[in-house]
Amino acid sequence: MAFRAGAHPSPLDDIGHGTHVASTVAGNTVADASVLGQALGNAVGIAPRAHIAVYKVLYNSIGTESDIHAGINQAIADGVDVLQMSLGAASLPLHRGVNLGSFAAIQHGIVPCAAAGNSGPQKSVISNDVPWVLTVGAGTTDRRIRATVKLGDGTELNGESAYQPSGFLNQMPIAHPGASGIQAYRECRTLYGLNVGGKIVLCWGKAGGGNVAMGRVVKAAGGAAMIVLNDQFQALTTAAEPHILPAVHVNSLNSQSILNYIASTSTPTATIEFNGTVFGVPMNPAVATFSSRGLSLVNRGIVKPDIIAPGVNILAAWPVEVGPNPTGITNTFNFLSGTSMATPHVSGIVALLKNIHPEWSPAAIRSAIMTTAYTTDFDGNFIRDQFPDTGPAGSYFAMGAGYVNPSAAADPGLIYDIDESECIAHLCGTGFSNRQVTTIAQRRIDCFAHFRMTAEQLNYPSISLTLEAGEKKIINRTVTNVGEANSVYSVQIHDPHRWMFLPTSCLSFMWVRSKAIVSSLQPENPLQHLVRSVEDSFHGFQTSTL
Template sequence: MSSFVSKHLLLLFFFFIFSNFLPELHAVSTVKTYIFRVDSESKPSIFPTSYHWYGSEFADPLRILHVYDTVFHGFSATLTPEEADALSNHPAVLAVFEDHRRELHTTRSPQFLGLRNQRGLWSESDYGSDVIIGVFDTGVWPEHRSFSDLNLGPVPARWKGTCESGVRFTPKNCNRKLIGARFFSKGQQAGGSMGPIGAINDTVEFRSPRDADGHGTHTASTAAGRYAFKASMSGYASGIAKGVAPKARLAAYKVCWKGAGCFDSDILAAFDTAVSDGVDVISISIGGGDGVSSPYYLDPIAIGAYGAVSKGVFVSSSAGNDGPNAMSVTNLAPWLVTVGAGTIDRNFPATVILADGRKISGVSLYAGAPLNGKMFPIVYPGRTGALSASLCMEHSLDPNIVRGKIVICDRGSSPRVAKGLVVKKAGGVGMILANGISNGEGLVGDAHLIPACAVGSEEGDALKAYASSSKNPTATINFVGTVLGIKPAPVIASFSGRGPNGLNPEILKPDLIAPGVNILAAWTEAVGPTGLDSDMRRTEFNILSGTSMACPHVSGAAALLKSAYPDWSPAAIRSAMMTTANVVDNRNQSMIDESTGKSSTPYDFGAGHLNLGRAMDPGLVYDITSNDYVNFLCAIGYGPKLIQVISRSPVSCPWKKPLPENLNYPSLAALFSTSSKGPKSKRFFRTVTNVGPSNAVYRATIESPRGVIITVKPAKLVFAPTVRKQSFMVTVTTNTKNIALGQSGALFGSISWSDGKHVVRSSIMITEIDPL
């Protein structure tokens, strides 16, 4: 018998002996789900597949949940911590990380992006025809008319995906529009079996691609919904609903479950499957719920996205809803496109009218019987000092205090619409939802179950003061409906995740913003517009807010650009969006930060607001290869083993350590040490590719903040049919000992290249950091 075979028989023997002790380990340790990154090159040839190898040498096959082999090499399995720790020492195991639960980041918007019928990018891309968008979310409601395949051609021949059967879902639910649907629940089921958080509730959920939550149907139709005439949400936002890429094909990957969240192991399996299926774009409105980001080698979204991008798939992700706090942006990997949220020029006003004649502005999507101007007593339960009462939490309101009154409730701790239900149960006739300081003046509309509206922090304080000081405080609420042409717009949503980048501040995040406030899109028939179990209403469309809604706008935009320019890389598509983004609003003034009412910065909006009318013809693009990303990972201190966890293939770092700021990104971040004395200087190297007229001359225009000198060499770039790429160097120098940083802790400038027609703009951020 050869020593090779003897070795593996011995391994199998030890595995058998080890497995006999598993019941004892289970008795003292909690079983958890772990994800293992395995060096695929180490697989012995005697095993026909990786699954056979993993099941023989690493874990009981019955405990293996997923096997990954497209964007990631490895598997996930349910093991005790002791077992996982023992396997981490296996020579073929590159990394082990515990499965974690993640959260969803929760009509007129295509026109607001600069799209027009029969011309421009919609026309030149044939509305995204034949590009395939994979949506990672809560599934899809396939019967919705937004997913009609009327007049669409055959399913693209390259498509390898399928329509999986399950509860109330069969392959017949797919068509030439919705060409694929899958669901991933093994990680979810394993996580749910360990406690109530993460457990799938079969009374409200479908174990299939069918959407019981609504979020997935909403995001999918935002990206690529067909034209739907006479659309509205109970009369609000009436008109023609359509996605950004109406002819693009959709594939739904259900990785999130109603009330149970989304588990990393399932998300990674969806990445692996979607890329193998043949998607061109992945839209993922999912991330951490606390604004904290893991290192890239421990983040399955970053790892899965790297594998997708390296195979030419564009990945759009949401920036998170933990703004306006600084450093709240999530999904930070430089190969991801990170999208924040802004408003559009449409609103749903509601007005609180006080007995003293004052009018307080708010917003609402209430569609029930109006108050018709009738005045009611107004009360603020928080006067008693009970926090739960001020927040209108369940069972916190005294019916003797609120019955027959309009109740002021503070925002926070429970769903906004659920507070109205608490008020209703206690006998209240209406609700005013008041923002706290952290939310500022940022408002989102909700389909309330009782007459209710949201008001900003200052207006809320005024209402509370009125309710406390007036002898007989009364008020009514007037619901205005839908108003178009709002100025200013866009405004940076107060909830949108903000920079700086908490992992690598050399990369400015978010990348850009897109419409994410009060967005009308398709909805599931499984729940009412509020998502509450007690909401028995059903609506064909719903209006939602969140960076979840902004992300699919960029996904649809990527589909249009991919259709118009099939050879462009994901980095080139992102560059086209970023360098042509708007940095002014529809008044032609600086965009406003909703939380403060003051001018916003690139920490809030990145490169600016998506403008597809200009992105279709960017002139120049900043391209990035997989090797560039590897060099970036080397630059931030990752060794070859950690990089291989992300890249799949063995790598070696350059002899001279690269600088992370020299990744060929469309924005620049100059970080200066606070310990340096005197003038400070930082150099950046960038390369642009001409995608416009072959003979072109671009000249640089610099915007430098006070106390900073920015120069570029050369200041002129000359392109020819044989010269498509040109490189340049940007030098950022402070001419004072200490930079006079603004309130955001940074200064901002820009460099713009122009040939007289195109303007290719890059944001430049300057800040100081404490040395390690």
């Protein structure tokens, strides 16, 4: 069903985004899926037996808040279990847009999952950052669609491309239109008046993709091939795209190596070698450069995003063939990158959890996903950030609780639960007006008569503190046992600076659904990353403190 200015036009996908997202959530198994022969294998959605209901609220990637509200309200009326929302606007007030509609969803037991946005690496520009939405950022996988630049001096620099023509390309002269300082030439939006015939052309691109159009310009101008460069703000994330001419996208370190080579010789040349699909690339998963980051400037103290999930070069269904040579096939796929691609992974996981644990609240499901997330990569090192290009350890403001771990989320042992009244208490306790809170709750709220909570008091799976010099605070969290009866958990703090103190080292639960309060003393640790872990013989459960 579609919503546009009070009308119901065709809901058919006109740009491919919705098709890609829907198949990631719940696509059936398709054998021999690939993009131009790359990443060949069986493709299947996260929850292939789930039913999907589609509500189109954007046209040409643009929509109104009223259309979004209409779509959410219809989904609620239709009785959906999960709201999958790969859309949003950064830094919207809590009483507007997806934020508003999602509160109505949790009132009906529906889990809202929404994209954090693609405004990274800029700080504090993040979408869908209210405490009742599961906010999803993007991470990488260990797969690369490998293409290699071979410079005239013998240097080899790896990058990516989905279009991988057969045959060896000879060394070609390098053209760098951006050296003129003209932005349109730098981004290859036009090459009018330039001689690029038979040359390999350098174009400055985007980490999250959208670089195919530059190749069309290069090809139309007579260019033989294209190298997509990353500047320091695009850093280490590259896109494997279905280009229409031989092309490769290289990271910022390799881009600088190419520029250094050009500066070293009067006759720079290069070629591209295509090496297919590669797995097991080290230092993965990592936070994608483009993934939006906190601190949130509007939610008044909740750490966002909540989680990161696979969101770089994701293979999923596409409505048309891609690449330069259509063959008439009907099972068509494409690689896309973005938090829009990460979110349906989490939405599918939420659907599976709803099936396994139908009694769990939206907050319980969010807690299970957050507290069981991976914080280390496949090599056992702390998850890194692909910005800056030094690849530092990821910040919790970039990766949230970590990289989603579906199997562990099904059996977290303990959860942090939050009900609607606590969300309202948080709104009242952090300065929102009666009118704003009434708009969100969709019923009259008098904050003067309602109990209040600060952000750090909300029973959230992460803790964010603001402390004055020398100030100490006691923070309480209530955990609910969803594991076995007669469970005993040990409590540990990963705090090398000894800034946190816990009065207990053990939690005991006689029954399932029984609760315990965990207190911690927080002295003088502004914006430090601490992790409190709680574990028994079968479960690992962690909470980050910032």
